[in-house]
Amino acid sequence: xxxxxxxxxxxxxxxxxxxxxxxxxxxxxxxxxxxxxxxxxxxxxxxxxxxxxxxxxxxxxxxxxxxxxxxxxxxxxxxxxxxxxxxxxxxxxxxxxxxxxxxxxxxxxxxxxxxxxxxxxxxxxxxxxxxxxxxxxxxxxxxxxxxxxxxxxxxxxxxxxxxxxxxxxxxxxxxxxxxxxxxxxxxxxxxxxxxxxxxxxxxxxxxxxxxxxxxxxxxxxxxxxxxxxxxxxxxxxxxxxxxxxxxxxxxxxxxxxxxxxxxxxxxxxxxxxxxxxxxxxxxxxxxxxxxxxxxxxxxxxxxxxxxxxxxxxxxxxxxxxxxxxxxxxxxxxxxxxxxxxxxxx
Numbered sequence: 001x002x003x004x005x006x007x008x009x010x011x012x013x014x015x016x017x018x019x020x021x022x023x024x025x026x027x028x029x030x031x032x033x034x035x036x037x038x039x040x041x042x043x044x045x046x047x048x049x050x051x052x053x054x055x056x057x058x059x060x061x062x063x064x065x066x067x068x069x070x071x072x073x074x075x076x077x078x079x080x081x082x083x084x085x086x087x088x089x090x091x092x093x094x095x096x097x098x099x100x101x102x103x104x105x106x107x108x109x110x111x112x113x114x115x116x117x118x119x120x121x122x123x124x125x126x127x128x129x130x131x132x133x134x135x136x137x138x139x140x141x142x143x144x145x146x147x148x149x150x151x152x153x154x155x156x157x158x159x160x161x162x163x164x165x166x167x168x169x170x171x172x173x174x175x176x177x178x179x180x181x182x183x184x185x186x187x188x189x190x191x192x193x194x195x196x197x198x199x200x201x202x203x204x205x206x207x208x209x210x211x212x213x214x215x216x217x218x219x220x221x222x223x224x225x226x227x228x229x230x231x232x233x234x235x236x237x238x239x240x241x242x243x244x245x246x247x248x249x250x251x252x253x254x255x256x257x258x259x260x261x262x263x264x265x266x267x268x269x270x271x272x273x274x275x276x277x278x279x280x281x282x283x284x285x286x287x288x289x290x291x292x293x294x295x296x297x298x299x300x301x302x303x304x305x306x307x308x309x310x311x312x313x314x315x316x317x318x319x320x321x322x323x324x325x326x327x328x329x330x331x332x333x334x335x336x337x338x339x340x341x342x343x344x345x
Contacts, residue, residue: 015115019052034069039053047080053077072120072313080112093138097220108141116308124166130161131248156241161200171261173344200215209284211337273322286310
């Protein structure tokens with residue numbers, strides 16, 4: 001009789017299957033486009049990953065031809081890594097996880113697995129989407145004859161959010177309603193939607209990166225009460241895993257209909273605004289995003305995978321006039337980004 005799979009094993013299978021499903025769907029959506037590049041890698045310190053990346057040749061994307069690919073750049077990456085967590089990192093993590101032992105000198109084994117998704121479509125009328133779901137575990141040092149030590153701390157994190165250059169309210173409502181349904185609890189959705197709006201905020205621009213979605217971090221039995229005592233949400237590892245699984249499996253449902261929706265043909269004006277908005281995307285990811293900053297500080301990190309989230313092209317203009325004209329689509333978007341709205345029914 002086979003033994004019950006561990007949370008490590010369940011999460012690893014989930015993200016592998018989800019990655020395959022998403023890449024397959026995206027390739028079916030645009031069968032004449034190049035296939036995703038599949039880059040399998042091993043981590044010398046322990047672990048493995050598979051980066052699936054879509055990118056067109058450098059000379060692509062300079063016109064508005066109807067023959068172009070739907071996507072301009074996309075990545076669906078999976079990593080499953082393990083190793084030793086240094087005392088400095090343990091000290092920082094104990095702020096949210098007091099169960100982690102700390103003496104200032106001892107390193108502890110860790111395990112981390114996750115899937116990261118970023119899709120930048122070519123058309124300015126198609127929104128960029130991001131999603132990430134991850135599991136982190138810290139154990140005691142391995143005793144002789146054991147494969148892993150006792151788990152002393154574990155948590156899940158993740159979410160999904162939408163970043164349009166031109167706002168289609170039907171897109172926004174569909175995306176948020178799909179996430180709300182996957183949450184299977186309105187209070188949970190509202191709490192994590194608020195968290196998303198607060199996290200994906202660009203202080204120096206005084207605007208959000210996009211129109212949000214949901215976001216959560218350090219979700220475990222230990223951190224549950226500190227997130228929001230009045231919200232009933234999953235508590236046990238299995239309950240939270242089921243919650244994360246529903247959200248991950250809802251990704252295609254939330255985004256594929258948006259990609260398939262008929263759109264107008266963009267002009268150079270629309271493309272220029274799209275590139276300016278992508279500049280804001282880059283600003284958030286490099287200046288504020290905790291995952292990007294953590295990855296860039298990590299020794300022997302795979303920089304190509306970390307920077308996969310950045311668009312193929314972006315633009316910065318000095319004192320740009322775009323977004324200032326009254327009753328323009330560009331100004332309307334900025335107004336929404338400065339004051340997040342409720343989109344779900």
